[in-house]
Amino acid sequence: MISPTQNFVTCSDSGGSHRMAYWQWGNPQGRHVVLCVHGLTRQGRDFDTLARALCDHGGPDLRVVCPDVAGRGQSDWLTNPSGYVIPTYVGDMLVLLSQLHALTLDWVGTSMGGVIGMAIAGQPGLPPHARVRRLVLNDVGPVLEWQALQRIGQHLGKISIFTSEQQAADAMQAYSKSFGPHTPAQWLALSRPMLRPLPDGSGRLTLHYDPAIALPFMSVSPLSSAQGEALLWHAYDHITADTLLLRGALSDLLSPATAHAMTLRGPRASLIEFADVGHAPTLVADDQVRALVSFLLD
Numbered sequence: 001m002i003s004p005t006q007n008f009v010t011c012s013d014s015g016g017s018h019r020m021a022y023w024q025w026g027n028p029q030g031r032h033v034v035l036c037v038h039g040l041t042r043q044g045r046d047f048d049t050l051a052r053a054l055c056d057h058g059g060p061d062l063r064v065v066c067p068d069v070a071g072r073g074q075s076d077w078l079t080n081p082s083g084y085v086i087p088t089y090v091g092d093m094l095v096l097l098s099q100l101h102a103l104t105l106d107w108v109g110t111s112m113g114g115v116i117g118m119a120i121a122g123q124p125g126l127p128p129h130a131r132v133r134r135l136v137l138n139d140v141g142p143v144l145e146w147q148a149l150q151r152i153g154q155h156l157g158k159i160s161i162f163t164s165e166q167q168a169a170d171a172m173q174a175y176s177k178s179f180g181p182h183t184p185a186q187w188l189a190l191s192r193p194m195l196r197p198l199p200d201g202s203g204r205l206t207l208h209y210d211p212a213i214a215l216p217f218m219s220v221s222p223l224s225s226a227q228g229e230a231l232l233w234h235a236y237d238h239i240t241a242d243t244l245l246l247r248g249a250l251s252d253l254l255s256p257a258t259a260h261a262m263t264l265r266g267p268r269a270s271l272i273e274f275a276d277v278g279h280a281p282t283l284v285a286d287d288q289v290r291a292l293v294s295f296l297l298d
Contacts (some may be wrong), residue, residue, distance in 0.1 A: 002052060004066070006074065009099055011092040013070075015079035020092050022067035025051040030063030033102035034296060037093070037113030038066070039280060040217070041156065041209055043073030045193035046110070050283045050292060057293050067096060069112070071210040073193065081212035086112075090119045097130045106134040106296050107241075111253065111280050114140035115232065122235030134296055135241040137269065139251050139280035141258045142232035146222055148253040148279065157214025161198065162205045168195055178250065178278030186284050237266040244295045245269040246288070248277035270295075 004023035011020050023044045034054055036047040044066035051064040068075040069089055078084060093116060097105070109117035114137040121132040155175055162168035169191035173182075182190070195205040220228075243266075247259050262269045272291050274281050281288050 002055060004048075004051065004064075009092075009096050011070070011095045013078055013080070013083050013088065015083075018070055018076035018078055020067055020070055020076070020096065021074035022065050022096060023051075025064040025066070026055045026058065026062045027060055028063065030061045031101065031103035032058070032061045032063065032106075033100050033104070034062070034064045034106045034108060035093070035097070035100075036064065036066045036108040037110070037116055038069065038072070039111035039113060040152065040213070041072070041207075042110070043193055043208055044068045045073070046190065047108070047283065048189070050108070050289055053289045053293050054296065057297055062297075063100075063102075065096070065100060067093070069116075071213050073208055077210040077212070081210075081215045084210075084213045084216050086115055086119060089116050093120060094126075094130055098127075100129065102129050105129065105132055106136075107132045108136040108138065108283075108292065108296075109140070110138040110283070111140045114138055118142070118232055118235050118239065121241050122238040124238060132239075132241040135239065135243045135267070136246065136292060136295065137243065137262075138246045138283065139248050139254050141245070141254050141262050142236050143229050143255065143258040144225065145253055145255055146225060148251075149220065149225065151252065153214070153217060156217055157211040159211055160207055162195070163203075165192060165195065165205065168205055178248065178252070179280070179282050180248065180274070180277035180285070182282070182284065190282060190284070236262065239267040241267060242295075243267040243269040244291075245271045246281055246291070247271065247273045248279055248281050249273045249275050250278035251280070253279040 004025045008019045038046045047066045054064050071077050107117040121135050169188050196208045198204045263271050
């Protein structure tokens with residue numbers, strides 16, 4: 001079974017700089033880059049199953065790159081938590097893209113990763129290496145339902161300590177039921193990269209991300225959320241990339257009305273819904289993987 005290599009890129013921030021980790025699959029010199037960007041509390045190894053499938057079906061020029069957004073996974077934590085916002089992440093991704101030198105760029109973004117993707121794909125005048133050819137938005141759109149944001153905030157930033165990987169996987173599965181059905185092996189594989197050992201040498205584990213990512217999130221109000229929606233619709237309406245919208249049929253973050261509107265304006269996204277899944281499809285199930293391989297490689 002193929003595995004990725006870990007790499008780093010240095011990005012600037014208000015405290016100086018930080019390193020962003022990314023996982024690279026396929027040909028390290030490949031000029032067809034599929035950039036896969038994870039959700040709010042996740043990390044780049046979420047895309048292992050999809051990356052392997054793309055490498056199996058793609059040509060020798062294919063490279064799949066899966067970053068750990070700042071404050072997550074193997075990336076540095078920011079010294080100033082106010083930097084945990086979309087403009088920071090957009091800047092980091094543009095730095096990464098400047099080093100990847102893609103001739104063909106495709107983007108897969110789950111939840112927060114899709115918001116970052118919309119912000120980039122909707123920017124005019126970007127250099128060729130940052131222009132998105134095909135865009136996959138995984139259960140996210142310009143309108144983020146307020147009740148779903150409140151639900152996510154209930155767990156965000158809370159420090160959890162576990163005595164084993166299995167205990168951690170069971171706990172994460174309990175509050176991630178909306179991800180849909182998974183085998184025990186699939187869930188454990190999704191959970192392992194979400195953990196890091198405590199520095200006390202006890203062997204206990206905690207979640208991989210900086211709890212301070214919760215601070216900017218908690219400052220969001222209905223008014224600021226509405227202002228953000230207007231900016232995202234503006235970006236969405238300027239996207240020229242072929243766009244595929246995935247939606248969990250039970251999603252509380254991406255409403256049916258927003259998904260329908262996204263098929264009628266801007267890039268007029270094609271829509272695929274997955275039954276018995278909420279927010280967000282994990283891109284592990286066979287039907288989800290097949291849909292993306294077909295869209296990105298055909």
